[in-house]
Amino acid sequence: MFFSLDGKQVHGATGAVGFEGRSDPIVVLIHGAGMDRTVWSQQTRFLAHHGFRALAIDLPDHGKSEGPALESIADLSDWIAEISNHFGEKIHLVGHSMGALTALHAAGNHKDSISSVSLLGVGATMPVHPELQEAADANDVKAAQLITSWGHGTKHHLGNNPTPGLSMTGGTQALIESTARGVLGVDLLACSSYEEAVESAENIDCPILFLLGSEDKMTPRKAAQPLIDAISSEKTIVDFPSTGHMVMIEEPDLVRQKLLAHVTSS
Amino acid sequence: MVEPEFRRFDTRALHAGQYPDPSTGSRAVPIHQTTSYVFDSVDQAAGLYNLETSGHIYSRISNPTVAVLEERLASLEGGVGAVCTASGMAALHLAVATLLNTGDHIVASRNIYGGAFILMNHTLPRFGITTTFVDPRDPEEFAKAIRPETRLIFAETLGNPGIEVLDIGAVSDVAHAAGLPLCVDSTFSTPYLINPIEHGADIIMHSVTKFLGGHGVAIGGTIVDGGRFDWEASGKFPTLTEPYEGYHNITFTEEFGPAALSMRARAEGLKDFGACMSPANAFYLLQGVETLPLRMARHVENTQHVIELLDGHDAVEWIKHPSHPSHPDHDLAKRLYPKGTGAILSFGVKGGREAGKKFIESVKLASHLANVGDAKTLVIHPGSTTHQQMSIEDLENAGISEDLIRVSVGLEDPEDICGDLDKALRSSQR
Incomplete structure (x- = not known):
């Protein structure tokens, strides 16, 4: 599905279930x-077949969304909040890694726009190895x-x-290789500077x-603890043993169940 | 300096795609000899049928034992996924049927397996898909043969039976410049000798029956999806980029991104055409894949012994193998194949067809049969067997002369292989 935000084309997958006529x-x-x-x-x-309008978004300059890539987590979260404004209602957020920081920031700073938040592969800080940033x-x-x-x-x-x-691993690598030139570097810098x-x-x-994955090397499990400790609202923590950073790919069945239960009850 | 840490090739040949069975502790891959799988609930069943969730429904579409082989081959090739089929020919058909429609066109190497040639030259035209055959050594010929309706470039990494070495990078450049994917048959090379995806190929197909299995007890094929081709940018592949009514208007690139081809090939190709691999065959073939690195190294080593025997032999007119300096692709082979160019070679026996026949009938250790890539040494006369349906003109175009003998060098003691071939060659001259 394509729609426009700030005059730029935005794209997201909806599970092949359209939004029209649905509330x-x-x-x-x-x-x-x-x-x-x-x-x-x-x-x-x-999710699209279980009572929700699912929108797996392509962030600016990713997938089929128009660029340029946004350079900070704050900018990304503002952009996400605009999606809520676009549809004229509060939205549930599910974020992974950089997307998790974006969802976290949006939930803390755009409270009127967000119904619930689910974070996968997240840490209070996300330092990036200098050789990864350089590459x-x-x-x-x-x-x-x-x-x-590492993922x-x-x-x-x-x-x-x-x-x-x-x-x-083959799927993850092919996906990252397909990213537009320069975008990964911008993304990583946004994470490490947040x-x-x-x-x-x-x-x-x-x-x-x-x-959270117990073997997450990108955002180690212990890095999530300061966030968990800081949150005073209703919180649920699910630890996945033998799982790394790519939780939704490594344990898709359990992630589906936990997400559906969370957004249904929120 | 940091480096990515992945399991090495030999480790993945043994382990990729499988962990010990959690319910029984079985270390070996179990044979899931079942047609179907019990659903947890109506909702779970509906989700599986609607591609909302993953899992097994019916063994024509997927099976746990076959899935281990698929994931292992995808890992060894560096692809995003694989779909195994009943045979190598079923794999080629699956690739074509998933991507092409009536009116579409293929540009293919003219030096390919006879069965693949017949499929493209005689059978696919009945369904409105035509093919232009070109010299695999000339990337420009591929470029010139491309038409507006071309949808696929196809070649073998190592041609059959002349072992023409495909310059994968050069031909993929031609394909990609035209917005087309390059599909290569890597049966003769296996992922041990080359990873075509690293060189620019987009789809890899194998007759898994051959070196990957290595034992000659099970027929099977696969296509491996490289996941790098941009189907949407190409705009030529509506089966992947437009809604498919067969699954409530899902668009495979939209939902599955790099794995779009794999998902469509399974969801439509295996489901509707039904050329699936049996779980028992997957088990047999997995036993072969486990020892692929060891076997291929020995195949290559033994092949050098055979080439040394044939080189300068009184009964041999010529030899074709890329490791021999006389082969036109010798330099290219050294660049692309540092571990060697496999164990299939051909040679011309002095005395033409009659001498060739005598040779075939004189071997005692080598087996005369229609296969390659077995652990046992095999010989055949393609002109009268694998390629017999081809016209004389097509045979000449494919580089198959009347005196050509194809050898698939096995894993026996090299002295025994060479002794057998030497005696048969001498007999052929009497």
Whole structure:
């Protein structure tokens, strides 16, 4: 689905279920650095057929959304809040990694726009290894390889994908390789320079769900704890053993169930 | 300096796609000899049928044992996914049927397996899909043959039976400049010798029956989806980029991104055409894949022994193998294939067709049969067998002369292989 925000074309996947004539609550799924809507392929269509208008968004200059890429988490969260304004209603947010910081900031700073928030692969800070940043800035394929390598838990490096025939690591790497030149570097810098995560968490008053991988090397499990401690609203924490940063790909079935339960009850 | 940490090739050949069975602890991949799978609920069943969730419904579409092989092959090739089929020919048909429609056109190498040639030259035209065959050594010929209705470029990484070495990068450049994917048959090379995706190929197909299985006990095929081709930018592939009524108007690129081809090939191709791999065959083929690195290294080593025997042999007119300096692709082969160019070679026996026949009938250890890539050494006379339906002109175009003998060098002791071939060659001259 395409629509316009601030005069620019925005694209999102809806699970092939149109929004027209529907009044179901809207769930916006926000991808991470260097990725696009398709990281949510195991959740979007499911939510769209279970009582929600699902919108797995392509952030600016990602997937099929018009650029340029936004350079800070605050800008990204403002942009997400505009989606709420566009549809004229509050929205549920589901974010992964950079998308999780974006959802967190939006929930803490655009309270009137957000019904609930679900965070996957998140930390109070997201430092980026300088060699990863350097490779991303240089559009070197090594950046995609590093994220793929660090992004999946040890078990899931070998696969055992619930989706028959698909390679988890192969899919992640191909997706990041497809990112427009320069965009991954902008994304990573936005993550590493963001310092308002705990403050945003303290401001949140909507229900929040954490879906966290025990083997997450990009945002280690312990990095999420300051956020969990800072949140005073209703919170649910689900830890996934033997799982890395790409929780929604590595454990799609459980993530679907937990997301549906959370947005249904919020 | 940081480096990505992935399991190495030999480890993935043994482990990719499988963890010990959680319910039984079975270390080996279990054979899930079942047609169908019990649903948890009506909602779960509906979700599976509607591609909302993942899992198994019916073994024509997916099966846990087959899925391990698929994921393992995808991993070894560096792709985003794989779909296994009943045979290599079923895999080629699946790729074509998933991407092409009536009125579409293929540009293919003329030096390909006879069965693939017949499919493209005689069978697909009945369904409105035509093919132009070109010299695989000349990327410009591929470019010149492309028409507005062309939808696929096809070639073998190592041609059959002349072992023409495809310059994958050059041909993929031609394909991509025209907004087309390059599909390569990598049966002769296997992912141990080359990863075509790294060189620019978009779809890899295999007859898994051959070196990947290696034992000659099970037929199977696969297509591996590289996941790098931009189907939307191309604008030529409505099966992937436009809503599909068969699944409530899902658009595969929209929902599945890099895995669009894999998902459509399974959701439509396996479901509707039904050329699926059996779980038992997947199990057999997995046993072969586990030892692929060891076997391929030995295949290549033994092939060098055979080439040394044939080189300068009184009964041999010529040899075709890229490792031999006389082969036109010798330099390209050294660049693309540092581990060697496989274990299929051809040679011309002095005395033409009659001498060739005597040779075939004189081998004692080597087997005369219609297969390659077995652990056992195989010989065949393509002109009278695998390529017999081709006209003399087509045979000449494919580089198949009457005296051509194809050898698939096996894993026996190289002295025994060479001794057998030497005796048969001498017999052929009497």
